[in-house]
Amino acid sequence: MSLSASESNVLKNQKPNRSSRPERRVEALLADSLAFSLTCAATLVESVLAGGNLTDAFEATLARHPEWSDATRGAVRDLAWGTLRDYGRGDAVLRQLLHKPLPEAIHALLLVALHRLESRPEQAHTVVNQAVDAAEFVMAPLKGVVNGVLRNRLRNQAALDAELRADQAAYYRHPAWWVERLRASFPDAWEAALAAGNARPPMALRVNRLRGSVEAYAAELAAAGQGFRRLANDALVLDKPLAVAALPGFAAGRASVQDAGAQWAARWLDLAPGQRVLDACAAPGGKSAHILETAPVALVALELDAVRSRRIADNFARLGLAAEVRTVDCRDVATWWDGKPFDRILADVPCSASGVARRHPDIKWLRRPDDIARFAAQQAGILDALWPTLAPGGKLLYVTCSVFDEENAQQIERFCQRHADAQRLPLDGLPARQLLPAADHDGFYYALLAKRS
Structure with a gap:
């Protein structure tokens, strides 16, 4: 869309007025209106485009607005999460329609409105009008731009969609590098995995x-x-x-x-009563709790972050479970290990979280290709540190919520090359289990290792 001369001048001179950002003025909108939800969701999207964490931003917003109803919270969340799942498409549409960059707040509002137009095409007239109302509070001089962009999208939808099919990020709604990695690793399943990654999680x-x-x-x-x-x-x-x-x-x-995919961990650990078990990266405690629900074992749960450690304790309290929870870096073994070997170790290591991106869609757009090597190096350090704490004959279950081979199969292959006493064990008849995102579960990788006696 070409901007008029007056609108171009507005863009040159108008800076986002931080004192009038949506969270400051949104109370002027009706809380049950679509304009309200669009505005609040746009604020969350804007924070992610600036490099922020979506979940943290949402929780901070809820803390500022305890008066919001469940319906309002749900509407804002659905719009923000859906917009970021579809960001590759929305961003491509705006590149087609705009000749000049827009202030961040208006750019984010347009992304949210475009997502709503695609997900609720029967509400097109209402969406455009409510987006213009939202723009009145976000940055009033640009409400005409918002109106023009959205109406242009509706008028030229067929032609624009044809162009988008040639853009990998727009068509698959994932970064192009992500698409290529999945295509190379899973030539028969990559498209289904990407489609599942764009759906609402179960x-x-x-x-x-x-x-x-x-x-x-x-x-x-x-x-x-x-x-x-x-x-x-x-x-x-x-x-x-x-x-x-x-x-x-x-x-x-x-x-x-x-998640159903996460519920394999306790089963594949091969637990038995009386075992000494370590969950080395335990927060928020779901897998630890499942271990304790499965067998009467002596569990030590480690977590680096104090806030997340408290979440483990809270989960245990609700479920009536007991274990030793320590806030430490699992790699710094000398600070927490008493020298008594563990029969079982769960190493649910930090990773790219590429298998759970539909739950945390900001991940898709904030991750960079070189992040994967950084995660792989961290994972290798954790595995090497934990291995001496495993008893001879004991088993270590390696877990990621990643779909990238460098963090998964390649990681285990490299580990076994470094440790001659490591033996790979099958999981339900397979050397390892790579779960790709699907209708019933998120994406996970599992590999089981035994220490030779």
Whole structure:
């Protein structure tokens, strides 16, 4: 879209007025209006475009607005998360329609409005009008630009969409380098994995077997009319997400929300009563809790961040579990290890989180290709540090929520080359398990190693 002379002058002279950013003036909009949700979501998107973390920004916004209803919180979250899942497409559309850059706040608002237009095309007229109302509060002199861009998008949708098909980031809604890595590693499954990565994530439950059976809990869900699928690892994947307060016995610790792919860890650790078990990177504690629900073991849970350590303790308290939780760097073994070897180690290491990007869509656009090598080096350091703490004959389960080979299969191959006493064990008949994002679960990698006696 070409800008008029007056609009061009506005762009040259108008700087984002930080005193009138959406979170300062949004109260002037009706809280149940689409304009309100568009404005608040745009603020979150703007923070990510500046390099911020989406979840942190959202939680900070909620802390400033405790008066928001569940409906408002949900609407703002859906718009912000959806916009960033689709950012590659929205950004490509704006490149086609704009000849000059816009202030960050208006750019973010347009991205949110474009996402809404694509996800709710039947509401096109309302979306445009509400986006213009939002622009009135974000940066009033540019509301005409917002109106013009959105209407131009609607008028020229077919032609613009044809051009977008040639743009990998726009078509697959992932960075081009990400697409190429997946295509090379999974030539038969990469497109399905990318499509799943653009969808809303499923909500899965883990039943606390110390407080009831999976069968009994499933029966309660069915009696309440809640549809679900029971998977091979006993994860219950809900047909529709529920607020945790609506889950039977959640506050009493009868169930937890945990992705179905993450629920393989406790099973594949091959646990037995009385074992000494280490969860080396434990926060927020879901896998640790599952270990304790599976077998009566002596568990040590380590976490580097103090705030996240408290989340582990909170989860244990709700579920009625007990373990030793320590806030330390697992690589600094001398500061936390008492010299008694562990029978089992869960190494759920920091990674690119590329397998859970649909839950944290800012990851797709903030990650850079050279980040993967940095994560791989950190993972190697953790594995090398933990290996001496494993007892001969003991087992270490290596886990990432990544889909990139450098963090997964290549990492384990390099580790085994460095450690002659490391033996790879099969997982359900396969050398390792790479779960790609799918309808029932996120993306995870699992490899099981034994220390030769």
